[in-house]
Amino acid sequence: DGKNNEDKIILKIADSLPTTNYLSSEGTVFFMKRVKELTDGQVEFEHYPAEQIGKASSYLDLTLSKTIDIGYTSYSTERLPLTEVVTLPGAYNTAQEGSEVFWKLMQEYLTEEEYMKHNVRPIFAVALPQYQYVTANKPIRSLDDINGTKARVTGTMEFGFDLLGASPVFMPASEAYTALERGTVDGVTFPYTSFEAYQIETITNYTTKDANFGSFVVVYAINEEIYESLPESIKKAIKKAGDETVEHLSKFLDDKNEELAQKYKTEMEVYELTEEESAEWDKAFEPAWDRWAEDLENRGFNAYETIKRYRDIQEELGYAQ
Amino acid sequence: MTVAIPLLLMLLFLAFGMPIAFALGVSGSIGLLINSGWDSFLGIMQTAPYDSVKSFIMSAIPMFILMASLMTVSGIMKDLFEAAYKWLGKLPGGLGIATVFAGAMMAAVSGSSQAAAAAMSKAATPEMKKYNYSTPFTMGVISMAGTLAVMIPPSIILILYGILTETGVGSLLIAGIIPGVITALGYIVVIFIWVKLKPDIAPKIEINPTLKEKVHALKSVWPVLTIILFVMGGIYSGLITATEAGAVGAFVTFLIILFMGRLNKKKFGVALSDTIKSTTMIMTIIIGAHIFSYFLTLTQSTQRVVGLIDSLDVSRYLILITIVIIYLILGFFMDQIAILILTLPLTFPIIISLGFNPVWFGIIITKTVEIGLVTPPVGMNVYVATGAAGVKPTEGFKGVIWFVIADLIILAVLISLPALVLWLPEMMVK
Amino acid sequence: MGLFLRWFDRLEVLSLRLSQVALVIMMLLTTSDAVSRYIFNQSIVGAYEITEMYVMVALVFLSMSFVKKVDGHIRLDILFEKFPIKVQHFLDAFYSLLAAAMFFFIGLRGLNMTLEAIQYQYVAAGLINLPLWLSYIWLPIGSFLFVIRLLISSIRLILFRNKTTLKGEIL
Numbered sequence: 001d002g003k004n005n006e007d008k009i010i011l012k013i014a015d016s017l018p019t020t021n022y023l024s025s026e027g028t029v030f031f032m033k034r035v036k037e038l039t040d041g042q043v044e045f046e047h048y049p050a051e052q053i054g055k056a057s058s059y060l061d062l063t064l065s066k067t068i069d070i071g072y073t074s075y076s077t078e079r080l081p082l083t084e085v086v087t088l089p090g091a092y093n094t095a096q097e098g099s100e101v102f103w104k105l106m107q108e109y110l111t112e113e114e115y116m117k118h119n120v121r122p123i124f125a126v127a128l129p130q131y132q133y134v135t136a137n138k139p140i141r142s143l144d145d146i147n148g149t150k151a152r153v154t155g156t157m158e159f160g161f162d163l164l165g166a167s168p169v170f171m172p173a174s175e176a177y178t179a180l181e182r183g184t185v186d187g188v189t190f191p192y193t194s195f196e197a198y199q200i201e202t203i204t205n206y207t208t209k210d211a212n213f214g215s216f217v218v219v220y221a222i223n224e225e226i227y228e229s230l231p232e233s234i235k236k237a238i239k240k241a242g243d244e245t246v247e248h249l250s251k252f253l254d255d256k257n258e259e260l261a262q263k264y265k266t267e268m269e270v271y272e273l274t275e276e277e278s279a280e281w282d283k284a285f286e287p288a289w290d291r292w293a294e295d296l297e298n299r300g301f302n303a304y305e306t307i308k309r310y311r312d313i314q315e316e317l318g319y320a321q
Numbered sequence: 322m323t324v325a326i327p328l329l330l331m332l333l334f335l336a337f338g339m340p341i342a343f344a345l346g347v348s349g350s351i352g353l354l355i356n357s358g359w360d361s362f363l364g365i366m367q368t369a370p371y372d373s374v375k376s377f378i379m380s381a382i383p384m385f386i387l388m389a390s391l392m393t394v395s396g397i398m399k400d401l402f403e404a405a406y407k408w409l410g411k412l413p414g415g416l417g418i419a420t421v422f423a424g425a426m427m428a429a430v431s432g433s434s435q436a437a438a439a440a441m442s443k444a445a446t447p448e449m450k451k452y453n454y455s456t457p458f459t460m461g462v463i464s465m466a467g468t469l470a471v472m473i474p475p476s477i478i479l480i481l482y483g484i485l486t487e488t489g490v491g492s493l494l495i496a497g498i499i500p501g502v503i504t505a506l507g508y509i510v511v512i513f514i515w516v517k518l519k520p521d522i523a524p525k526i527e528i529n530p531t532l533k534e535k536v537h538a539l540k541s542v543w544p545v546l547t548i549i550l551f552v553m554g555g556i557y558s559g560l561i562t563a564t565e566a567g568a569v570g571a572f573v574t575f576l577i578i579l580f581m582g583r584l585n586k587k588k589f590g591v592a593l594s595d596t597i598k599s600t601t602m603i604m605t606i607i608i609g610a611h612i613f614s615y616f617l618t619l620t621q622s623t624q625r626v627v628g629l630i631d632s633l634d635v636s637r638y639l640i641l642i643t644i645v646i647i648y649l650i651l652g653f654f655m656d657q658i659a660i661l662i663l664t665l666p667l668t669f670p671i672i673i674s675l676g677f678n679p680v681w682f683g684i685i686i687t688k689t690v691e692i693g694l695v696t697p698p699v700g701m702n703v704y705v706a707t708g709a710a711g712v713k714p715t716e717g718f719k720g721v722i723w724f725v726i727a728d729l730i731i732l733a734v735l736i737s738l739p740a741l742v743l744w745l746p747e748m749m750v751k
Numbered sequence: 752m753g754l755f756l757r758w759f760d761r762l763e764v765l766s767l768r769l770s771q772v773a774l775v776i777m778m779l780l781t782t783s784d785a786v787s788r789y790i791f792n793q794s795i796v797g798a799y800e801i802t803e804m805y806v807m808v809a810l811v812f813l814s815m816s817f818v819k820k821v822d823g824h825i826r827l828d829i830l831f832e833k834f835p836i837k838v839q840h841f842l843d844a845f846y847s848l849l850a851a852a853m854f855f856f857i858g859l860r861g862l863n864m865t866l867e868a869i870q871y872q873y874v875a876a877g878l879i880n881l882p883l884w885l886s887y888i889w890l891p892i893g894s895f896l897f898v899i900r901l902l903i904s905s906i907r908l909i910l911f912r913n914k915t916t917l918k919g920e921i922l
């Protein structure tokens with residue numbers, strides 16, 4: 001489509017992440033930079049970070065109404081629930097693994113099955129490093145230790161903690177510090193990469209490492225009509241930049257996770273699970289998958305098919321379970 | 322032009338007495354229609370109102386207002402001020418000083434300045450009226466006492482700043498203590514000087530209560546102290562979070578006044594309706610402010626202004642002071658939470674790149690928020706305080722002038738002496 | 752017209768009552784959650800989400816109309832009160848119409864969201880699934896009541912030129 005090549009195309013991209021967050025600087029900003037480079041500056045972005053034009057849960061709607069072109073759709077799980085499959089406890093060991101498996105699942109299945117039904121197309125998706133259970137006064141060294149604790153959790157982690165006899169508590173991340181300090185909760189599930197932002201490491205004494213309690217997945221999606229209106233060359237650039245972002249950000253997060261783990265070892269007791277232990281804990285979480293799937297099936301979503309495909313891709317890519 | 326028209330329209334609407342929520346919402350909507358089109362307008366109409374209201378943290382607003390309303394309808398707040406009057410009444414502007422003390426106490430349990438201002442207003446206005454304090458003075462003191470809640474922890478503004486910039490919330494809250502106390506002392510100094518110069522505004526109290534009477538008056542203070550201790554104790558012992566504290570405080574108040582036989586169905590109904598009136602008024606303005614902010618953001622006007630500052634090749638203090646002045650100016654017109662949401666993603670990176678401390682900047686910004694809460698035309702605390710008292714906002718704005726000057730001096734002190742802010746949080750980290 | 756107004760008043764009072772109930776539920780639910788966590792070491796499942804999704808939204812939207820009725824949406828009155836009464840009424844009617852237009856669209860979008868959530872059975876998933884339509888529905892109900900109240904008030908001001916707000920009414 002040579003005709004359009006001369007015109008500059010401006011895409012509006014919005015999310016709830018502060019620009020200081022790695023997910024923004026190494027994800028969103030990286031993506032925009034790559035698209036710009038790949039299109040020789042034909043595509044430019046207007047970036048609206050940090051909830052500048054809406055709360056976290058509103059980006060799907062803002063994308064649909066074309067207020068923005070690309071939105072951070074991770075918090076629209078009521079309409080995009082199958083996406084949560086990768087956040088279930090025990091879904092993967094590293095962000096790279098989870099992201100690679102999930103991005104393939106997205107392209108082969110979920111884009112059609114879930115996103116196109118809502119007229120949006122995912123452009124990149126990254127699964128974060130597994131959340132760890134970090135506690136103030138009670139060391140967590142076995143599944144039994146989790147029983148009876150009060151844990152601040154998010155998303156599908158609720159299922160896993162309920163299963164183990166803990167009491168999942170919901171609160172804004174900003175209240176986690178005070179809640180830990182005062183003992184309102186015994187611990188919080190956080191990825192290492194978010195400790196510093198909320199000063200979690202300054203008031204906790206124990207954390208797990210390499211446990212797969214569940215996680216979160218970052219998804220950016222573009223309005224399908226906007227996407228279809230773009231020249232082929234730009235679609236290609238977006239696709240390429242998306243793939244690169246998945247790889248870059250997930251690797252960055254894993255490295256950062258390892259680096260921070262080494263740092264926290266000097267500041268608190270880090271209970272590092274052996275491979276066997278980690279697998280054993282994953283096994284204990286399996287009923288949570290059924291609970292998640294059964295509920296979605298009842299509401300007409302193909303959850304079992306999604307799980308099957310997720311596990312198949314995982315095996316196909318050589319990640320043994 | 323496309324930015325100027327809605328902006329001008331908003332100012333005209335406000336000046337010509339359109340309810341603030343509508344002025345912000347309607348001019349923001351028109352701005353969205355002109356700049357981004359019909360679809361975007363409908364998109365924002367769908368997301369902004371719902372998202373503004375669907376918030377657990379915001380539930381602290383109705384709960385703290387309910388707590389205050391219950392304290393008021395039952396008359397126990399009145400008792401507190403009777404006691405304060407007996408003890409502090411002989412001082413110049415005694416009830417004003419009592420209000421600042423009570424405001425600081427409220428601040429230690431409340432994260433929302435509007436809730437604190439409403440509580441103060443309901444409780445203190447009738448008493449200050451009774452002793453012939455001038456209305457602007459009364460409204461000024463109450464509006465200012467309410468602002469203490471944003472600096473003295475817990476504080477919704479500090480928490481929001483922490484979230485938006487990923488600065489440690491714990492450090493921010495601790496850092497607010499000293500500036501909060503300095504501010505309260507500053508207000509007391511203003512009251513002393515003002516009353517010294519113009520004794521009419523706060524007539525000296527003639528009666529001389531005996532020590533016995535004074536001690537007796539203290540007895541009627543126990544319900545208020547119990548509630549405050551319960552709420553503070555609840556937070557500091559870990560029983561409840563800062564957001565939950567409002568609900569627990571309201572419930573404890575409910576139980577105490579029920580037990581004292583000071584609550585009936587009618588009073589309860591009044592407390593509920595009063596709470597709803599204030600809450601919905603505030604939340605409707607927040608909805609309007611969000612709509613207006615989203616229009617401004619989509620035109621990229623704020624981003625451009627900040628970008629311009631960043632490109633200047635001058636002393637970093639000049640840039641800092643320029644940013645502070647912009648915050649003060651924005652504070653005249655806009656909702657404080659909306660200002661932070663809109664500008665922090667842009668100003669914060671500048672401040673960090675200039676090598677300033679993020680916690681300290683958070684406190685500086687919070688100080689400008691405190692000031693913005695009482696400056697016209699949009700001075701939320703003055704609206705809430707005068708609204709709750711059934712007085713014209715103009716009276717309130719007249720009453721805050723000297724306090725705002727004191728606030729500006731304190732702001733200058735905090736800017737020139739960062740150690741004042743950073744000493745406590747640095748002690749904490751060791 | 753009179754009959755319509757009477758019925759509308761009743762509807763508005765009913766809406767306010769529900770808003771008051773929401774306020775009481777908020778107090779009791781949040782307190783019980785904290786107490787339950789302390790005594791039984793167990794949070795009340797769904798308390799946080801119910802407060803946020805249902806109670807807050809209902810509390811605010813169901814009372815907007817009432818707050819307008821008692822003239823509770825504050826304004827800057829420095830200039831306004833210096834105008835002749837006729838001008839004040841004219842301006843007020845004009846403002847109410849503009850606000851009605853805005854809240855009409857808010858209500859309309861809310862209605863769309865509600866219907867979509869019912870049709871596709873959207874839920875906020877968790878240990879218990881909370882239906883989303885029950886969270887959205889307060890937007891159309893509250894907004895449309897508010898729109899009608901705003902229209903009534905501006906029609907009165909234009910046709911009858913009497914400002915019929917009920918300041919300080921106890922309900």
Ligand code: NA
Nearest residue numbers: 428470473475
């Ligand atoms: Na406070």
Ligand code: NA
Nearest residue numbers: 652653693699
């Ligand atoms: Na102001």
